[in-house]
Amino acid sequence: MDIARSAQLRSWLALLPPLVALAVQLLLWSLIQPYVWFLFYPAVFVSSWIGGFRAGLGATALSTLIVLWFFVPPTQALLKGEPRAWFPTVVFVAMGVLFSIFHERLRRSERRSRASEAQARSMLESVRQAATVFDATNEAITVTDTAARIVAVNAAFTTITGFAAGEALGATPRIHRSGRQDERFYERMWHSLQTTGQWQGEIWNRRKNGETYPAWENISAVRDADGTVSHYVSMLSDISALKQAEEQLRHMALHDVLTGLPNRRLLAENLESALARAQRHGHRLALLFLDLDRFKLVNDTLGHAAGDELLEEVARRLRAAVRQEDLIARLGGDEFTVVLEELQHPDNAAHLARKLIEAVARPMQLSGHEVTPSTSVGIAIYPDDARSAADLSKAADAAMYRAKQRGRHTFEFYTPEITAEAMERLAIENDLRRALARGELLLYFQPQVDLRGGRILGFEALLRWNHPERGLLLPDQFIPIAEECGLIHALGAWAIDAACAQARRWTDGGLNPRRISVNVSGSQLLHRHLIETVRAAMAEHRFRPGELDLELEITESVLQSASRSAPVLRQLRELGVRIAIDDFGTGYSSLGVLKHMPIDTLKIDRVFIRNAPDDGDAQAIAKAMIVMAHGLGLHVVAEGVETPAQCRFLQEQGCDEVQGHLYSPALPAEDVPALMARRTTDVHGGAPTWASSTK
Numbered sequence: 001m002d003i004a005r006s007a008q009l010r011s012w013l014a015l016l017p018p019l020v021a022l023a024v025q026l027l028l029w030s031l032i033q034p035y036v037w038f039l040f041y042p043a044v045f046v047s048s049w050i051g052g053f054r055a056g057l058g059a060t061a062l063s064t065l066i067v068l069w070f071f072v073p074p075t076q077a078l079l080k081g082e083p084r085a086w087f088p089t090v091v092f093v094a095m096g097v098l099f100s101i102f103h104e105r106l107r108r109s110e111r112r113s114r115a116s117e118a119q120a121r122s123m124l125e126s127v128r129q130a131a132t133v134f135d136a137t138n139e140a141i142t143v144t145d146t147a148a149r150i151v152a153v154n155a156a157f158t159t160i161t162g163f164a165a166g167e168a169l170g171a172t173p174r175i176h177r178s179g180r181q182d183e184r185f186y187e188r189m190w191h192s193l194q195t196t197g198q199w200q201g202e203i204w205n206r207r208k209n210g211e212t213y214p215a216w217e218n219i220s221a222v223r224d225a226d227g228t229v230s231h232y233v234s235m236l237s238d239i240s241a242l243k244q245a246e247e248q249l250r251h252m253a254l255h256d257v258l259t260g261l262p263n264r265r266l267l268a269e270n271l272e273s274a275l276a277r278a279q280r281h282g283h284r285l286a287l288l289f290l291d292l293d294r295f296k297l298v299n300d301t302l303g304h305a306a307g308d309e310l311l312e313e314v315a316r317r318l319r320a321a322v323r324q325e326d327l328i329a330r331l332g333g334d335e336f337t338v339v340l341e342e343l344q345h346p347d348n349a350a351h352l353a354r355k356l357i358e359a360v361a362r363p364m365q366l367s368g369h370e371v372t373p374s375t376s377v378g379i380a381i382y383p384d385d386a387r388s389a390a391d392l393s394k395a396a397d398a399a400m401y402r403a404k405q406r407g408r409h410t411f412e413f414y415t416p417e418i419t420a421e422a423m424e425r426l427a428i429e430n431d432l433r434r435a436l437a438r439g440e441l442l443l444y445f446q447p448q449v450d451l452r453g454g455r456i457l458g459f460e461a462l463l464r465w466n467h468p469e470r471g472l473l474l475p476d477q478f479i480p481i482a483e484e485c486g487l488i489h490a491l492g493a494w495a496i497d498a499a500c501a502q503a504r505r506w507t508d509g510g511l512n513p514r515r516i517s518v519n520v521s522g523s524q525l526l527h528r529h530l531i532e533t534v535r536a537a538m539a540e541h542r543f544r545p546g547e548l549d550l551e552l553e554i555t556e557s558v559l560q561s562a563s564r565s566a567p568v569l570r571q572l573r574e575l576g577v578r579i580a581i582d583d584f585g586t587g588y589s590s591l592g593v594l595k596h597m598p599i600d601t602l603k604i605d606r607v608f609i610r611n612a613p614d615d616g617d618a619q620a621i622a623k624a625m626i627v628m629a630h631g632l633g634l635h636v637v638a639e640g641v642e643t644p645a646q647c648r649f650l651q652e653q654g655c656d657e658v659q660g661h662l663y664s665p666a667l668p669a670e671d672v673p674a675l676m677a678r679r680t681t682d683v684h685g686g687a688p689t690w691a692s693s694t695k
Contacts, residue, residue, distance in 0.1 A: 140236040146229060148172045160215075160238050162208030173234070178212040180204040189219070193232065197221035202239070214243045256330040258308055259315035267329035267337055271389045274327070274341050278382055285382040286340040286349035289396040290318070290356060293374040293408040294557075295334035296483065298366070300523040301558055301565065306366040310373060317359040322352070337396075346381055346413065353377040353411035361409065367563075376403035377411035385414045398422040404480075429481050431467065436494060440466050443498055444666035447675065448517070448637055448659045451651045456676060458515030458551070460659065461499035462666045463491065483521065492524040497537045500550060502669050504541040507548055511676055517551040517580060522558045522565075531571050538575060545576035551601065553582040559597060566597055573598045580637070584625065594632055602629040606640025606660075613645040626653045 140157035144150050150168050158164055161176050168175065181204065192199040200218040207213060215236050222231040254266035262270065271287070278285040292314065299307040311334065318328055318336055327339040338356070340349055360375045378400025386392040399414040401422060406412065435441055445459040465473040482488045496518050503516040524530060534550070537543075543550050552572065558565050559581070569579055580601035581594075594602075604625050611618040622638075629636045638650050641660030650658055664675060 138237070140234075140238075142168075142173065142234040142236070144173065144232045144234070146231070148232075151231070157236075160207075160236065161205070167208075176205045176207070178204040178206040180212065193219060193221055197223075197229075205236075213238055213240045215239060259312055259330050261315055261319070261336070262327065262329040264329070264331050267327070267331070267339075268389065270327050270329075271339055271392075274339055275382060275387075275389060275392075278341065281342075283341065284343035284384070286343045286346070286352075287380045287382070287392050287396045288338040288340065288349065288353060288356070288411075289331075289378040289380075289393075289400040290336040290338070290360075290375045291400050291404065292334035292360070293376055293404070295373075297522045297557055298371065298373075300526045302367050302369060302371075303564060306369075309366055310364070310371065313364055314360055314373065314375075317362070318356060321355050321359040343381065346379075349379050349381065350411065350413075353379060357409060357411065374409040376400055376408050378403055378414065379411060380414040394422075395419070401425065425481065428470075428478060429485050432465070432478055432482060432485075432487060435465060435467075436490060440468065441491070441494060441498075442466055442668070443495065443502065444668055445502075445672055446659055446666040447664050448515075448657045449663050450657055451647070451655055456513075457657060458517060458549070459503075459513055459672070460517040460519075460553070460666075461495060461502075462519075463495055483523065488521055489524060489527050489529070492520060492527075493529070493533045495519075496533055496550075497540075500537040500541040500543060503548055503550075504543075506672065509673070511673060513548070513672075513676075515549040515551055515578070517553050519582065520552045520554050522555060525552075525554055525558055525568055526564060530568065531575075534572065534577060535575055538577075543576070549576070549578055551578035551580055553580045553603065556581055556584055559594070562597060569598045583639075594634075599634060601635040601637055603637045603639055604655075609638050609640050609646055609650070609660075613643070613649045619649070622649075623653050626650075626655055630654065 135155050137154065138156055140160045141152075141154040142150055142157060143152040150171055150173070153163075153165050153168050157168065161168075163175060189199045189201075198218075198220050200216070203215055203217050204212055205215050216239050217234055217236045219232055219234045221229045222233055224230045254263060254269075255261065256263045274285055277283070292310075295307065295310070298310055311330075314336070315328075315330065318338070322328055322338055325341070327337075329337045329339075331337055338352070340352060343349060357375055357377060360373055363370050363372045365371075378396045378398065380386060380392050380395035380399060382392055385395045395414040395418075398418040398421070399412045402418050403410050403412040405421075412418075442464050443461045444464050445461055447456045448458045448460060449455070450457050463475050463479070465478055467473050479488070479491075482491050499516050499518045503513050506513050520530070534552075538550060542548075554565075572579060578600040579598060580603055581599055582603050583605040584602050602625070604622065608618060608622050608625065612622045613619075626636050635657070636655050637657040637659065638646075638655050639659055641647055641650065641658040641662045643662060646660075647658060647662060667675060
């Protein structure tokens with residue numbers, strides 16, 4: 001817009017000189033009358049100089065019109081047709097045109113000159129910028145001639161390669177070849193440069209100090225005005241950091257973050273390769289699946305940080321127990337896998353399994369507690385048990401579950417029968433997920449009897465599953481499955497509510513069960529909804545301490561994490577709930593822990609009662625437990641009492657209560673009223689009078 005306005009202004013200014021000439025002509029008419037055209041020559045000259053070609057022509061035309069209009073003699077001469085009168089006019093017009101052409105060319109020349117100067121300044125600035133970029137860029141730039149001799153390098157070249165400019169000039173790019181690419185690689189590079197004038201790709205080079213490094217290089221051919229290649233320019237970036245980051249990402253994608261072991265994905269890749277090698281060479285291969293026993297209990301009692309610490313330590317022990325060439329991986333959770341190649345005999349796999357079990361079983365300290373972990377191992381052999389990675393994994397997994405069923409802390413080889421068991425286990429899990437909704441769960445109740453007066457002081461509620469096809473299932477047939485598949489919390493909440501509801505029905509019906517006991521696992525105790533579940537059940541079914549007590553039985557192993565379990569137990573006590581330690585003597589609790597925990601009752605496990613009347617060691621242990629419990633102010637209940645001799649021994653030692661088949665097995669709720677009606681017993685002389693008539 002400014003340029004257009006300036007041109008327009010110059011055009012208008014170019015018309016001023018003829019007007020000025022007219023004014024002067026009129027003022028000095030008496031003096032310059034004979035020279036009427038004289039003053040208009042400089043006017044046209046100035047106009048063309050100011051405005052250029054078009055302005056000059058305009059001034060010429062204007063001047064001619066002025067002369068012919070204002071000054072009579074020339075006009076009269078022209079009208080008379082005198083030739084001499086035409087001559088000054090033609091000469092004036094011709095000179096005006098010449099002035100205009102002259103000044104236009106002069107202006108164009110000046111413009112070209114200014115443009116050339118601007119272009120020169122721009123080119124100089126571009127050269128300066130190019131030089132700055134050449135030296136300042138982080139990419140190594142190398143310029144070579146057609147003979148591949150280096151003619152120029154930048155500062156980044158020295159930084160990346162270690163070669164100074166003086167060492168590189170005159171040499172060829174071979175000075176930093178790494179030897180990792182063969183000659184065919186460079187032949188393909190040269191062919192691309194000759195055919196397309198460009199090549200780019202990843203390349204490994206060598207620094208002056210001998211270190212090799214990955215780089216990304218882009219080479220372009222430079223052509224002269226005739227189109228002939230005169231030079232080649234290489235731009236090279238060191239991508240070592242990028243490669244390292246890629247390797248870290250790949251490692252993270254293929255390895256377990258916690259233990260650093262290969263993960264499931266890398267295991268799948270390596271197992272496929274191992275099976276291919278075994279097939280190619282005719283070798284056997286063993287796949288071992290390991291699963292830590294009761295790992296969930298560690299998580300629930302000591303916390304997830306302790307669980308992670310346990311997994312890390314187990315991973316270190318397993319890694320130390322296998323050969324360097326053996327693959328060990330973590331599948332997730334508490335599951336690990338070992339691949340044993342070139343297996344000579346299945347006994348070698350058994351030997352490794354024993355070695356792994358022993359390595360895991362060494363005691364360790366977790367969060368201030370000594371823990372002795374254990375693991376169950378399943379073994380499957382290629383090609384005996386399966387030929388594909390998927391089938392071999394299924395076989396090893398099934399064998400591992402068989403090892404757990406056999407008592408844990410052992411190993412099992414796969415057999416075809418295991419597959420049928422695994423399928424049955426899966427079917428039970430699927431049925432269990434629907435059992436609650438279908439109303440298939442129920443409670444049986446076993447009485448707890450006062451040894452002094454023979455009265456029934458309470459009932460332990462025991463879970464049963466009335467399976468539509470398998471019949472009545474006991475807890476050990478489905479509770480472990482419920483714990484593994486995450487259903488234990490739903491089952492536990494149902495059991496608490498159902499037990500409280502049944503106790504209220506008995507009380508409202510005139511019976512007096514006094515106390516109802518429900519088993520709670522370690523994971524249930526630390527579940528975030530347990531307190532609310534108990535509070536809601538007690539409120540809905542009107543439990544009042546002293547009239548109707550709710551007792552929760554927890555396993556001794558829960559006491560290993562006193563810092564986490566004690567606050568929960570105290571909250572339960574505030575609700576009026578009694579706490580009993582179930583199966584005492586089978587875990588790792590200490591007297592110090594028992595002393596500071598809010599516990600009401602200690603239940604001695606049946607294994608210490610079975611041989612007590614006849615075995616001196618068993619008697620000593622049972623006596624010590626009773627004395628210790630009473631010393632801590634705890635109520636004592638003995639489980640599994642089946643004979644009058646056991647009953648008399650416990651009575652002599654001052655045991656408070658007993659439960660077992662001597663008095664009654666666990667009964668369905670509808671049989672309990674009849675039991676309580678026949679509650680007259682003779683605990684001193686043997687079995688109660690009603691014991692033989694119960695189920």
